[in-house]
Amino acid sequence: MQANQQIFFLSDGADNLRDLQFGMYPESTHVLDWFHITMRLTVLMQYARGLLVSDPEAGSKVLALLESIKRYLWHGNVVAALEHIDNCVMYCDDPELSYPSLKSLQKHLDEMYTYIRNNKMMIPNYGEMRRYGEPVSTAFVESTINEVIARRMAKKQQMQWSRKGAHYLLQTRTAVLNNELQDKFVCWYPGFQSDGKGPAMAA
Incomplete structure (x- = not known):
């Protein structure tokens, strides 16, 4: 920033x-x-x-x-x-x-x-x-977050989130909402193209 x-x-x-x-x-x-x-x-x-x-x-x-x-x-x-x-x-x-x-x-x-x-x-x-x-x-954001986290952090869920996993997911979602995820991919993977087409993969 x-x-x-x-x-x-x-x-x-x-x-x-x-x-x-x-x-x-x-x-x-x-x-x-x-x-x-x-x-x-x-x-x-x-x-x-x-x-x-x-x-x-x-x-x-x-x-x-x-x-x-x-x-x-x-x-x-x-x-x-x-x-x-x-x-x-x-x-x-x-x-x-x-x-x-x-x-x-x-x-x-x-x-x-x-x-x-x-x-x-x-x-x-x-x-x-x-x-x-x-x-x-922020009503739509808060209600969605509350519902998703309440479901995924419940102990009865077979696919229960860990605190670490939930933290990483929130970071990813924030990057998406801020239109920063694509830039991060370009930084992490230099071969990643901004038009969504990655490098050709070997057969």
């Missing part, structure tokens, strides 16, 4: 990972993974649907606010999203609410507010990025 190479980071916003990215490549593009935002919003909406059963009025208001929060974040409007999270907290602070999971809902709202506030510099206009064909999520 060249020193001046532009790098695009998609991450979950974890403190240690965010600090590492900015420390090593401060001039690169850093984007909060939309997949991780929607995961948190999905949990909040599940709680809000439970609140809807206990208190239809409060539940409908919180659900509507959560939908607005998702829309604001998709378009990169962090200020409005944080204001709406605050409004959700206000509705959930009503002492007359009898929702059994109210404390958990309040906890997740507080965590969501902190998560968005801490990563606000990494929240772009996702809708605009999508229109230009830029990636906004």
